[in-house]
Amino acid sequence: METILRYLVLCICLSYCQGKPPHIVFIVADDLGWNDVGLHNPDIKTPNIDKLARDGVILNQSYVQPLCSPSRHSIMTGYYPFKAGLQHLVILPWQPVCSPLQFKFLPQRLKDLGYATHMVGKWHVGFCSWNCTPTYRGFDSFFGYYNAQEDYYNHSWYNGLDLRNNTKVVRDLNGTYSLYAFEKRAKEILNNHDQSTPLFLYLPFQNVHDPIQVPKQYEDVYPNIKSDGRRKFSGMVSALDEAIGNITDRIKELGMYEDTLFAFTADNGGWIQYFGNNYPLRGGKFTIYEGGTRVIAFMTGVGLKKGTQYDGIMHAVDWSATLVDAAGGTPPTDGDGMSQWKAISGGAEPPRNELVYNYDQHLNPVQGHAAIRIGDWKLIDGYPGQYPDWYKPDTVYDLPDFNKPEKYFRDYIKMNKSRYQLYNLKDDPTEHNDLSKQYLDKVRELSARLNELTKSAVKPNYPDIPDPKSLPSRFGGAWSPGWC
Numbered sequence: 114m115e116t117i118l119r120y121l122v123l124c125i126c127l128s129y130c131q132g133k134p135p136h137i138v139f140i141v142a143d144d145l146g147w148n149d150v151g152l153h154n155p156d157i158k159t160p161n162i163d164k165l166a167r168d169g170v171i172l173n174q175s176y177v178q179p180l181c182s183p184s185r186h187s188i189m190t191g192y193y194p195f196k197a198g199l200q201h202l203v204i205l206p207w208q209p210v211c212s213p214l215q216f217k218f219l220p221q222r223l224k225d226l227g228y229a230t231h232m233v234g235k236w237h238v239g240f241c242s243w244n245c246t247p248t249y250r251g252f253d254s255f256f257g258y259y260n261a262q263e264d265y266y267n268h269s270w271y272n273g274l275d276l277r278n279n280t281k282v283v284r285d286l287n288g289t290y291s292l293y294a295f296e297k298r299a300k301e302i303l304n305n306h307d308q309s310t311p312l313f314l315y316l317p318f319q320n321v322h323d324p325i326q327v328p329k330q331y332e333d334v335y336p337n338i339k340s341d342g343r344r345k346f347s348g349m350v351s352a353l354d355e356a357i358g359n360i361t362d363r364i365k366e367l368g369m370y371e372d373t374l375f376a377f378t379a380d381n382g383g384w385i386q387y388f389g390n391n392y393p394l395r396g397g398k399f400t401i402y403e404g405g406t407r408v409i410a411f412m413t414g415v416g417l418k419k420g421t422q423y424d425g426i427m428h429a430v431d432w433s434a435t436l437v438d439a440a441g442g443t444p445p446t447d448g449d450g451m452s453q454w455k456a457i458s459g460g461a462e463p464p465r466n467e468l469v470y471n472y473d474q475h476l477n478p479v480q481g482h483a484a485i486r487i488g489d490w491k492l493i494d495g496y497p498g499q500y501p502d503w504y505k506p507d508t509v510y511d512l513p514d515f516n517k518p519e520k521y522f523r524d525y526i527k528m529n530k531s532r533y534q535l536y537n538l539k540d541d542p543t544e545h546n547d548l549s550k551q552y553l554d555k556v557r558e559l560s561a562r563l564n565e566l567t568k569s570a571v572k573p574n575y576p577d578i579p580d581p582k583s584l585p586s587r588f589g590g591a592w593s594p595g596w597c
């Protein structure tokens with residue numbers, strides 16, 4: 114008996130001590146706000162997400178870009194969007210643009226380490242050429258869509274169908290809520306996976322991006338929410354939570370849980386216009402205030418302590434290096450990313466002391482903003498974005514048209530507002546007290562550093578005129594690669 118026990122312990126130790134790479138499940142929630150999970154807001158029912166977070170390390174200072182394509186580019190490559198021409202807005206379906214091909218993607222790095230790599234959900238880093246698509250950027254399989262958004266049931270946007278099984282258009286899921294199809298595909302990948310190979314499962318879900326659609330039973334969880342939109346939105350969050358619970362259960366049923374590392378992040382703050390909420394943080398998606406950029410994030414599982422919190426500053430560009438490190442590889446050092454793994458898992462000193470929120474200010478700006486954080490200080494240079502206030506959930510606000518960022522930026526300049534805003538995020542994480550008039554030295558110091566860090570910015574790649582070669586009618590009614 115004792116010998117058997119000793120043998121067992123030895124086996125377990127061998128598998129860990131020799132650094133067997135963990136399975137990695139990386140969940141990205143779309144447009145999920147700071148105040149949109151139970152962890153931060155008891156009115157929202159997300160028991161599975163909350164439990165997963167509490168079983169691991171909550172990343173309480175985790176930043177992303179204020180918009181989707183730039184964030185996803187950062188996550189995949191470890192480079193800031195202003196170094197890739199992606200700093201303006203998001204990639205539109207008719208723009209011949211993708212995250213530049215010279216950048217190596219996270220799944221390609223994990224493949225080098227022997228991982229099987231699968232993706233289910235939203236891409237949105239470009240698809241005009243096949244070389245831009247998940248299939249050619251490191252994923253063994255892809256089931257999902259290429260663009261920003263679409264109807265959750267007919268999977269179409271602007272008269273183009275956008276749902277793929279690897280390279281093939283999927284036409285037989287009209288009427289199926291996308292989350293169900295994604296949950297099913299994720300479970301299928303898990304069921305079919307040979308567990309002797311490490312698995313990278315990338316799950317960028319459609320929920321909870323606009324359009325606001327959800328099967329009624331999830332909406333019914335919230336009879337007390339008055340606003341129709343916020344009630345449905347909350348249902349979309351709970352549906353997402355259920356899918357994550359189902360997938361986690363399957364991982365447990367298959368005996369993989371102890372060998373799995375979970376990572377979770379939102380891609381940007383909640384979109385106020387579409388009922389997302391970031392209270393008490395200021396602003397939301399589109400703005401470089403904290404509400405647009407500081408998001409729910411955590412890591413749970415292999416190598417991590419339960420019920421802890423990490424207060425180091427993290428940015429979307431760090432995910433690639435961090436996960437490569439967790440997988441036992443050598444984290445890349447060529448880009449802007451830093452591995453946070455040893456600090457998150459082993460208590461090493463947090464590596465990051467500064468970050469650039471975005472830089473879309475010179476070189477023909479559209480949003481006219483830039484911001485930098487160094488330590489506890491944050492400097493905003495220019496127009497912070499069109500949701501400048503503190504928005505409470507279940508409240509109706511008169512909001513500007515988000516389609517006109519350039520107009521608001523120009524109006525802002527005409528109002529002769531001061532160019533800079535300075536906040537001390539330690540004392541004032543909700544950005545109420547602009548200290549730019551009191552601490553002129555800080556303003557100078559941070560703006561000098563911002564100029565230094567953004568010297569290598571490249572020209573935005575944001576063609577204004579839709580490319581007619583992109584038209585779905587040329588491709589049997591589906592948004593398709595092959596025109597750039």
Ligand SMILES: *[C@@H]1O[C@H](CO)[C@@H](O)[C@H](O)[C@H]1NC(C)=O
Nearest residue numbers: 171173174422538541542543
């Ligand atoms: C996360 O940071 C906020 C302040 O920005 C703080 O109020 C909150 O307590 C922190 N979370 C935890 C779990 O400590």
Ligand SMILES: *[C@@H]1O[C@H](CO)[C@@H](O)[C@H](O)[C@H]1NC(C)=O
Nearest residue numbers: 264265267268269272273324
């Ligand atoms: C998909 O649904 C949207 C409503 O969300 C509708 O406007 C659009 O016409 C539909 N497209 C197709 C191809 O069915």
Ligand SMILES: *[C@@H]1O[C@H](CO)[C@@H](O)[C@H](O)[C@H]1NC(C)=O
Nearest residue numbers: 256277278279281283294298
């Ligand atoms: C995707 O295609 C594979 C075969 O290539 C098939 O086995 C699978 O059922 C398809 N999945 C969906 C959801 O269409």
Ligand SMILES: *[C@@H]1O[C@H](CO)[C@@H](O)[C@H](O)[C@H]1NC(C)=O
Nearest residue numbers: 267268269273274284287288
């Ligand atoms: C989906 O089905 C609806 C009606 O059932 C139809 O009007 C629509 O054209 C279909 N959309 C696609 C993309 O097939």
Ligand SMILES: *[C@@H]1O[C@H](CO)[C@@H](O)[C@H](O)[C@H]1NC(C)=O
Nearest residue numbers: 292293296352353355356359
């Ligand atoms: C979760 O699993 C249950 C039981 O199989 C199923 O009824 C439900 O639809 C699943 N939820 C989602 C969002 O896929």
Ligand SMILES: *[C@@H]1O[C@H](CO)[C@@H](O)[C@H](O)[C@H]1NC(C)=O
Nearest residue numbers: 524525526527528529530531
């Ligand atoms: C802004 O400043 C310019 C030049 O000093 C002045 O002409 C203009 O009236 C000012 N605009 C506002 C809205 O105060």
